[in-house]
Amino acid sequence: MLFRYKKSFEKIAMGLMSFMPKERELKKLQQTMHIYEENPDWQLFLWKKEDDFVGLLGLKVEEESYTIHHISVNPSHRGEGIGHEMIGKIQDMMQDREMRATEETDAFLKKCPVKKGDL
Numbered sequence: 001m002l003f004r005y006k007k008s009f010e011k012i013a014m015g016l017m018s019f020m021p022k023e024r025e026l027k028k029l030q031q032t033m034h035i036y037e038e039n040p041d042w043q044l045f046l047w048k049k050e051d052d053f054v055g056l057l058g059l060k061v062e063e064e065s066y067t068i069h070h071i072s073v074n075p076s077h078r079g080e081g082i083g084h085e086m087i088g089k090i091q092d093m094m095q096d097r098e099m100r101a102t103e104e105t106d107a108f109l110k111k112c113p114v115k116k117g118d119l
């Protein structure tokens with residue numbers, strides 16, 4: 001299930017975010033978290049499995065589209081379909097908006113079924 005990020009999830013969110021290749025450096029990671037905390041169109045979600053947060057999804061929402069900037073899953077839970085589930089859920093939440101990828105997220109998103117538009 002997807003949960004909207006809040007400050008009390010900061011540590012776990014930073015841990016999951018650091019699996020993104022460009023977020024390994026602490027300073028960059030802190031800047032990225034700051035963007036999500038300060039800008040309402042940048043939305044961060046965590047995926048909870050049983051009692052643990054094991055996935056992260058970050059996007060920028062625009063009027064007719066949204067761009068997936070960050071997606072990561074805890075290495076112990078990869079290959080279980082969580083990445084696909086997060087993308088499926090966010091597409092349902094974003095309804096008519098078109099999903100877009102960045103250079104960083106494109107490779108995985110190309111593997112996910114797209115409900116509206118094409119990547």
Ligand SMILES: CC(C)(COP(=O)(O)OP(=O)(O)OC[C@H]1O[C@@H](n2cnc3c(N)ncnc32)[C@H](O)[C@@H]1OP(=O)(O)O)[C@@H](O)C(=O)NCCC(=O)NCCS
Pocket residue numbers: 019020021071072073074077078079080081082083084085104105106107108109111
């Ligand atoms: C990308 C990621 C979120 C996938 O999460 P996941 O829960 O393991 O994904 P799923 O179980 O839903 O899907 C697994 C499929 O995605 C593929 N996949 C995993 N990472 C991928 C990547 N970077 N690019 C393309 N495909 C990828 C797997 O090979 C597998 O394919 P298969 O079904 O043909 O065997 C996870 O591997 C991760 O956290 N990677 C590190 C962060 C990252 O690089 N994010 C950007 C990815 S473009």
